[in-house]
Amino acid sequence: MKISIDIDCTPEEARTFLGLPDVKPMQDAMMQEIQNRMMSSLSAMEPEALFKTWLPVGVQGWEQMQKAFWSQMSRAAQGGSSSKSKE
Known part of the structure; x- marks a missing residue:
């Protein structure tokens, strides 16, 4: 049933x-x-807000990073670091 x-x-x-x-x-x-x-x-997803979040110092921080990079590359191209040249 x-x-x-x-x-x-x-x-x-x-x-x-x-x-x-x-x-x-x-x-x-x-x-x-x-x-x-x-x-x-x-x-917060707007480009300007993202840029401020990722690079809080802005362009100045980016320039400092580039200078540090190029100084390390030039030392490596000269055959050693600055600590070896002082010895």
Whole structure:
């Protein structure tokens, strides 16, 4: 013997019938909070903000790094470091 019952109701009607709470207001508030956080984090993805984050000193720091690189390369090209030439 096989018995089947089909119930045609909306999710809200089923929730009410089963005594479950209505979580729609909480879901709406959470979705709004998620949207606000995503929008605020998108502003950090702007090129100018990324540049400031990656290079806080800016162009001056980049120039210092280049000078250090070239001084190391010129010492290596001369055949040794400055500590060997002092000995």
